Structures are given as C-alpha cells and as structure tokens.
Amino acid sequence: MSQRPAADDFLTIGPRIRVMPIIHGSGDFAVRVREELLSRPYDCVAIPLPPSFQDDVEEAIERLPAISIVAQLDADRDDAETGFSFVPIDPCQGVIAALRTARGERIARAFIDMETPRFEAHHAVFPDPYALKRVSPAGFAAAVLPTIPPPRPGQHAARIAWMAARLRELEARHRAILLVCSLLDWPWIRDAYRRRRDAAEPDPFLAPIQTFGVDPATLIFALGELPFVTGLYERGRRELEPDDNLSVDGVKEMVLQARDRLKAKLPKVAQRVTPQLLGIYFRYVRNLSLIERRLTPDLYTLVVAAQQTAGDDFALAVAETAREYPYAEIVGDGGPSAVPSDLPVLRMGIDRADVPAWGMARMVSRLPGQALSWRSCELRPKPPERDRKLWKQRWDPYGMCSWPPEDDRIESFHRHVRDQAKAILGADLARSEKFTTSVMDGIDIRETLRNWHTGDLYVKIIPPSRGTIEVVVFLFDLPADPRVYTSRATWFAEHQEESTLAFYATDHMKNLVGPGIAQAEYGGALFLFPPRTIPDIWTDPRLDFADTLEERLLAAAFLHSRERHVAVVAPRPPLASWRRLARRFGRKIVPLPLHRFGGQLIERLRRFHVLNGKVVRTYAADFIRDS
Numbered sequence: 001m002s003q004r005p006a007a008d009d010f011l012t013i014g015p016r017i018r019v020m021p022i023i024h025g026s027g028d029f030a031v032r033v034r035e036e037l038l039s040r041p042y043d044c045v046a047i048p049l050p051p052s053f054q055d056d057v058e059e060a061i062e063r064l065p066a067i068s069i070v071a072q073l074d075a076d077r078d079d080a081e082t083g084f085s086f087v088p089i090d091p092c093q094g095v096i097a098a099l100r101t102a103r104g105e106r107i108a109r110a111f112i113d114m115e116t117p118r119f120e121a122h123h124a125v126f127p128d129p130y131a132l133k134r135v136s137p138a139g140f141a142a143a144v145l146p147t148i149p150p151p152r153p154g155q156h157a158a159r160i161a162w163m164a165a166r167l168r169e170l171e172a173r174h175r176a177i178l179l180v181c182s183l184l185d186w187p188w189i190r191d192a193y194r195r196r197r198d199a200a201e202p203d204p205f206l207a208p209i210q211t212f213g214v215d216p217a218t219l220i221f222a223l224g225e226l227p228f229v230t231g232l233y234e235r236g237r238r239e240l241e242p243d244d245n246l247s248v249d250g251v252k253e254m255v256l257q258a259r260d261r262l263k264a265k266l267p268k269v270a271q272r273v274t275p276q277l278l279g280i281y282f283r284y285v286r287n288l289s290l291i292e293r294r295l296t297p298d299l300y301t302l303v304v305a306a307q308q309t310a311g312d313d314f315a316l317a318v319a320e321t322a323r324e325y326p327y328a329e330i331v332g333d334g335g336p337s338a339v340p341s342d343l344p345v346l347r348m349g350i351d352r353a354d355v356p357a358w359g360m361a362r363m364v365s366r367l368p369g370q371a372l373s374w375r376s377c378e379l380r381p382k383p384p385e386r387d388r389k390l391w392k393q394r395w396d397p398y399g400m401c402s403w404p405p406e407d408d409r410i411e412s413f414h415r416h417v418r419d420q421a422k423a424i425l426g427a428d429l430a431r432s433e434k435f436t437t438s439v440m441d442g443i444d445i446r447e448t449l450r451n452w453h454t455g456d457l458y459v460k461i462i463p464p465s466r467g468t469i470e471v472v473v474f475l476f477d478l479p480a481d482p483r484v485y486t487s488r489a490t491w492f493a494e495h496q497e498e499s500t501l502a503f504y505a506t507d508h509m510k511n512l513v514g515p516g517i518a519q520a521e522y523g524g525a526l527f528l529f530p531p532r533t534i535p536d537i538w539t540d541p542r543l544d545f546a547d548t549l550e551e552r553l554l555a556a557a558f559l560h561s562r563e564r565h566v567a568v569v570a571p572r573p574p575l576a577s578w579r580r581l582a583r584r585f586g587r588k589i590v591p592l593p594l595h596r597f598g599g600q601l602i603e604r605l606r607r608f609h610v611l612n613g614k615v616v617r618t619y620a621a622d623f624i625r626d627s
Contacts, residue, residue, distance in 0.1 A: 010138045013190045016171050017046075019179040021141045021186040022094035025224020025369035027233050028129040028247050030097035032137055033180055037101045044174035045102040046167060047095055048181045049366060050115045052209060053087055058109070060089040060211050061100055065234045065327040067214050068343060069222060071355070071363075075207040076117035083362040084355065085119035091234045092225040095367055098180045108174065112166035113366075114159045117205040121364045122156060123371040124148075124184055128295040130247050144183055151188050158200065160185060164192035165199040182368075212355070213343040220323045221348035224369050226299060228254045231326035247296050255281070255302070258317040269313045272600055281309045300375050312379050312625045319379070350374060380625050383513060391512045399613040402491065403620055406608050411498060413597075413605055414472055414527045421469045421567035421590045432458045469590065471561040472527045473553060475570040476594070476606055480504065480549040485523035488538045488549075493531035500528040502537045502556060504549045508610045514623025516612035522605075524553050534560050554578055558585035565590050569597075 011019050020036050022029040037045065049057065056070045071086040090096055102109050131140060151157040163181070167189070170177055181189060219227040229250040236243030255278070263270035284305045289297045297305075299322055307315035344356035353363045383391075432447040433440075435457035447458035477485075485504040492500055503525040508518035528534065537543060537556035546552035557566050558581060566587050568574060571594040582589050594602065609624055611617060 010142060011186075013167065013179065013193050014171055016175055017167055017177045017179060017193075018042075019181065019186045019190065020094075020098075020137060021183040022137075022180060023126050023129055023183060023369050024095065024365075024367040025088075025090065025093055026129040027092035027225045027229065027243075028132045029094045029137075030092050030233070031244055032132055033094045033098045034101045036137070037098060037105065037107070037178060040176065040178075042107055042176045042178045044108045044110055044170060044177045045098050046110045046112050046163075046170060046177055046179040046181075047099060048113045048163060048185065049087060049095070049111045050113045051111045052115060053366075054109070054111045056209050056211050057087055057089070057111075058099065058103065061096060061103070064089065064091060064100070065231075065238075067219055067222065067325065068211055069214060069346075070209060070211050072119075072209045073207050073358075074118040075205040081362055082355075082358050082360075083118065083364065084353075085116075085121075085364045085366050087366050088222050088224070090223050090225075090230065091237070092223065092230050093367060095180055098178070110166070110170055110177075112163050112170070114162035114199075115202055115205070116155060116159070117203075117207060119364050119366055120155045121366070121368040122152075122184055123368050125371050126183060126369075130295040133245070141183060141186065145187060148184055148187055151185075158202075160188045161192050161197045161199040162202075164189050164197065167193055168196070211343055213345040215345055215347045216325055217323070218348040219325050220299075221350060226250075226254070226322045227325040228257070228322050231324075234327065251297060251302065252282075254321055255306075255318060258306075258314065258321040261321055262314055262317040265317075266313055268603075269311070272603055273310050273314055277310060277600075281305055284309055300377060303377050303379070307377070307379065315377075316379050316381055380513075380623065388512045391515050391517075392509060395509065395512075395516070395518075396612055401611050401614050401617075403609040403611055403624060404617065407498060410605050410608070413601075414499060414529070417472050417474075417567060417569060417592065418469045418529070420592060420596075421472070421565070424590055424592070425469075425565060431461050433461060435459050468563055469565055469567050470528065470530075470563040471557045472529075472567045472569065473524070473557045474522070474527075475524045475550050475553070475568065476602065477523045478550065478571055480523045482549060485549060487520055490534070490536040490538065492533060496531065498531060500531045500534060502526040502528075502534075502553065504553065505608070513609070513625075514620065516616040517620055517623050518610045518612075519607060520610060521607055524550055526553050526557050528560060551577070551581065554581055555585075558582055558587040561587060564588055567592060569594055571595065 011021070013019050018040075020033055022033060053070055053072070060068045060070055068089045069086045070089065071084040074083040074085065088096075091100075099109055101107075127140070127144065135143070151160050163185075167177070167179065179186070179189070214222045216227075219230075223230050225233070225247075229246060232246050232250045232253065233243050235241065236246065259270060259273045259278075262273065285297045285301055288301045288305060289295065292298075292301070294301075299319070302322065303315050303319050306318045346356060347354040348363070351363055353361060355361045432444040435443075438459070440459040440461045442460050444458045444460040448456075451458065484506060486507045488504045490500070490502040504523045505520040506523070508520035511519045513519050526537070534556075537552065540556070542559065543552050543555050546555045554566075554568070557568075564587060566582070567590045568578070569592045573593075574589050574591050578589060609620070611620055
C-alpha cells in the first residue's frame with residue numbers, strides 16, 4: 001500500500017531532490033533559501049547557471065559586500081550590437097544566497113544549466129514576495145502554479161530538459177539535493193525529470209567571461225532590491241541582526257535616513273517632515289501600494305508619495321537615499337568596498353551598460369526576476385553652482401516682478417485672515433440679554449449657567465460689526481534679524497484684485513533656482529486692500545523713528561490704514577510697544593495668533609519667488625517647485 005503524499009512533499013522532485021522555487025532578486029526569498037539550507041541536511045545545491053560561470057561567480061561572491069557582475073559576451077549575435085549575459089553578485093539574490101550559505105557550510109555546489117551562446121531571459125509578473133511572511137514557500141509556489149506557462153520551444157525548453165538530466169546525474173552521487181530555480185521553471189523541470197526526457201548536447205562555442213565592478217551610482221539597475229535595503233540585508237548578515245522583515249522595516253529606516261539627510265542639507269525644509277507628516281506619508285504609501293496590488297512599495301510609490309506629502313526636496317532625499325549602498329566607500333585600509341579596486345567598472349542602465357573596452361552593450365540577466373515597468377517622476381533638483389553664478393551675472397536689478405500663482409495663493413489667504421479679523425470685531429460687540437420671544441443669535445450657555453438659580457434663559461445678540469479691516473500685517477519671525485532679512489521693498493498691485501504689498505525678506509539673490517528666477521522667504525509683510533499707491537515705507541522719513549523691522553512695518557500699517565482696526569498675525573501676543581505705537585496713530589490692533597493656521601501652510605506661504613521681468617513668467621513653471 002503506497003503512502004499518501006504529504007504537503008511537505010509538494011516541492012519534492014525525486015527521492016533525493018527538493019526544489020526551492022524563488023523570485024530572483026527578492027530579499028525575502030534569499031532569506032528563505034538560507035533558512036532552507038540550514039534546516040535540512042543537504043549535501044549538494046543545484047544552481048541554474050552554466051558550469052563555465054562557477055569559478056568566476058564563486059570568486060566574486062568572496063568579494064561581497066562589494067557588488068559585481070560576472071558577464072559573458074554573446075557568441076551568437078544576429079545583429080551588429082554587442083551583447084552580454086550576466087550574473088549579478090547580489091546579496092538579495094536567492095541563487096547567490098544559496099551559494100554563499102553552501103560555501104560556508106561546506107556543501108557541494110553544482111551549476112547545472114546549459115551553456116548558451118546567447119541567453120534568452122524570461123520575465124513574469126509575480127505576487128509580492130512579502131506574502132512569505134504568512135505563507136510557506138510551498139504554499140506560495142502552489143498558488144502561482146496554475147498561472148505558469150509551459151516553456152517556449154527552443155532555448156527555454158532545451159534548458160529545462162538539460163537541467164532535469166543533470167539532476168538525474170547528481171542524484172547518483174548525492175543523498176540530499178536542493179535545487180534553487182525560478183518559479184517559472186520548477187514545475188517543468190520536475191515534469192522533464194519524471195518523464196526522463198532526453199537533452200540534446202549543445203554545440204560548442206567560445207565566449208569569454210569576465211567579472212566587472214559596478215559604478216555605485218548605477219547599482220539600482222543591477223540589484224533586485226533597492227541598494228539601501230540591500231545594504232541592510234548585508235548588515236544583518238554581518239552583525240547577526242534579524243533580517244526577516246527588512247522588506248518593510250528597511251523601507252521605514254530608509255525614509256528616516258532620508259529625513260536626516262534632508263535635515264543636514266535643508267534644516268528648515270526638514271522641520272516640515274514631522275512625525276505626524278510621516279504617519280500621513282506611510283498611510284499614503286500603503287494606499288498607493290494596495291491600488292497597484294502590492295503588499296510592499298516600490299521606489300516610484302515611495303518617491304511620488306514623498307513629493308505629494310512633503311515636496312520635491314523630501315522626494316529627492318528619498319530617491320538619493322534609496323540608491324545609496326552603505327558599503328560604497330572603502331572602510332579603512334583594505335576594508336569592504338562596493339567597487340573592488342582590481343576590477344574594471346561598468347555603468348549599468350536599463351537593459352544596457354557602458355562596458356569597459358566594449359562601449360555601450362545590451363545586458364541580459366541570467367537570473368531574471370519580476371517584470372519591471374519604468375515610470376517617470378518629475379523632480380526639480382537644486383541647480384548646480386555653475387549655472388547659479390551665470391544666472392546671477394545676467395540678473396537685471398531694475399526689472400523684477402512676482403509669480404502670479406503665488407500672488408493668488410497668498411491673496412486668498414490674506415482675504416481669509418481679513419474675514420477672521422472682522423469676525424473677531426463682531427464678537428467684541430456681542431452682548432447677552434434675558435430670553436423673551438426670540439433666541440436671537442443663539443442661547444448664551446455661559447450666562448444661562450451663571451443665572452441658573454433664577455431659572456431664566458439668556459440669549460446672545462451679535463450686532464453687525466462696525467467698520468472693516470483694510471490692512472493686515474503678518475509677522476512670521478520675531479524678533480526679525482536685520483542681517484537675515486536684508487531684502488526690503490514696497491510692491492504695487494498689478495490689478496484691482498491684488499493688494500499693495502510691503503515686506504522684508506531674505507536676500508533672493510542668494511538662492512537662484514532658475515534663469516531669472518530667485519527664491520526668498522518673508523520675515524514680515526503688510527497687505528493693503530483695496531490697493532492704492534503709498535510711499536515706499538523703507539525710505540519714508542515719517543517712519544524713521546522705528547527701531548526694528550517689525551515696528552517699521554507696523555508703523556506703516558497704522559499710518560496708511562484708513563480704518564481704525566489693523567489685523568496683526570504674529571507668533572506671540574501684541575507687545576506693549578506695539579499697542580503704544582497703535583495709540584500714537586489712533587489705531588487699534590486686532591491680534592490673531594500665527595499658530596491658529598497650519599504650520600505647513602505658513603511655511604509654504606512664506607516662500608516666494610522674484611522674477612527678473614514679466615517675460616520670465618512664460619517659463620517659470622519649469623523651475624519653480626510648487627511645494
């Protein structure tokens with residue numbers, strides 16, 4: 001009576017052969033391959049690479065954590081273009097992890113793939129490997145099995161039959177063999193093994209094999225995982241840290257590292273990346289990943305979410321951090337390096353590379369993983385210093401104007417603040433009286449409770465506010481340092497929907513972001529609406545008594561306001577000196593705390609751009625970050 005097969009037998013090919021189907025280039029699968037090798041008494045590991053690669057690949061593995069590739073020149077080229085097939089020596093590659101573990105455990109390695117003059121890669125769209133956190137490799141393979149197509153006639157089918165034949169040969173010499181191969185190949189290798197299909201001997205050919213280092217700036221095109229996350233897997237191996245959940249925890253660490261990177265370069269921008277904003281960012285990343293039917297985010301999702309939640313600067317920091325491999329620089333004398341000093345270095349690209357002595361060549365991986373789709377994301381990096389110097393030389397100090405979208409944005413906010421100030425004026429005139437026939441503007445709960453013992457109800461009466469608000473003053477930074485806010489100007493409205501504006505700000509010439517485009521930050525601003533012409537407040541001798549920038553701005557507001565009330569938005573309550581200044585001009589301050597409005601909104605409104613002439617408006621959108 002035959003024994004009923006168990007679930008554990010699902011990945012068994014023969015009595016002595018077990019298979020580990022993997023997605024090439026997945027860190028999660030690399031961890032499971034290592035665990036599988038250490039959990040059973042294997043004495044041989046079978047690898048889907050040709051024997052001619054064995055010496056070079058194993059020598060390159062000894063160089064890890066230095067990343068390299070072992071490339072073979074195509075011997076059968078049907079066009080004039082040079083091409084290579086290559087093996088990425090990637091710590092997150094399941095085949096490399098198997099070889100690395102087998103060498104450490106003194107397990108025999110067998111390279112069983114067929115020699116091919118020109119390798120044909122086969123990609124597919126697989127489920128997210130993160131599912132291995134809840135599903136066994138056998139369960140994962142069983143779920144994918146119905147969707148795996150049969151091998152195509154030609155090289156793919158011949159390779160399947162060849163590997164099955166080599167497994168039968170290995171079975172005669174070893175008692176426990178682990179085959180590590182692609183999810184696309186394992187059911188057909190098992191089928192060919194059990195059917196004992198004959199494998200035709202390939203024709204001999206000559207194709208040189210060489211090992212290359214990879215330029216650290218292009219590692220993202222050579223590795224299966226992000227270079228930063230790959231470095232975390234390597235760190236976990238070297239320092240014996242847990243690495244079974246790095247596909248998620250590694251992304252979190254990468255984002256925090258990007259924030260620290262931004263803090264070192266742009267501390268003011270990094271202040272906006274608060275824990276609350278990071279919580280919003282990670283929820284957004286999760287939702288975008290689910291929309292794309294993924295359990296973990298890809299780089300495009302991480303960058304787009306960063307751009308839309310915190311702006312281009314944070315998105316650039318995330319992208320730059322993601323492509324950094326922690327072992328990219330030599331540590332001490334003879335320490336680990338991303339580029340071995342004795343190897344020629346190639347620059348990888350999308351399916352192409354700049355190969356030393358060969359030039360641009362087509363590159364095909366012998367360990368193809370997930371099918372990739374490349375998408376563009378427009379980010380505006382900081383311009384190089386050479387361009388900024390050229391733009392500064394061409395700047396015309398007599399032709400300057402504003403950027404209309406920013407004008408509309410801050411005018412809308414200014415109107416909102418004016419409405420808030422007028423509401424406060426009305427609230428100051430409110431009174432309460434005993435309820436008789438009408439509830440008027442609502443029950444006055446406080447007065448009713450105060451007179452609870454009498455049993456009377458009190459209602460609130462809010463009469464129409466008298467007067468309006470003509471001038472609004474924003475004080476963003478107190479006290480204002482005149483050495484920081486060196487740019488002071490009075491600008492007049494271009495049309496009746498704009499305000500007359502007076503402000504002090506940082507020097508825009510120190511931050512040119514495009515040809516004829518400079519960026520500055522308000523320290524304080526005065527808005528006069530409806531607009532009218534006033535003398536330049538910074539040269540008006542009537543205001544020379546003011547000692548500080550904020551006092552001069554306030555004095556100008558009290559001087560030019562035709563209404564009794566002036567709204568002042570500031571991070572602290574009005575000082576006594578401000579109130580004395582208001583009484584001097586017969587005005588009254590209507591205070592609004594700056595924290596009443598969102599910190600991100602205020603930071604966004606404080607940044608503005610100065611254009612060197614109205615003609616610059618035609619192309620300014622190509623350089624100005626809307627963040």
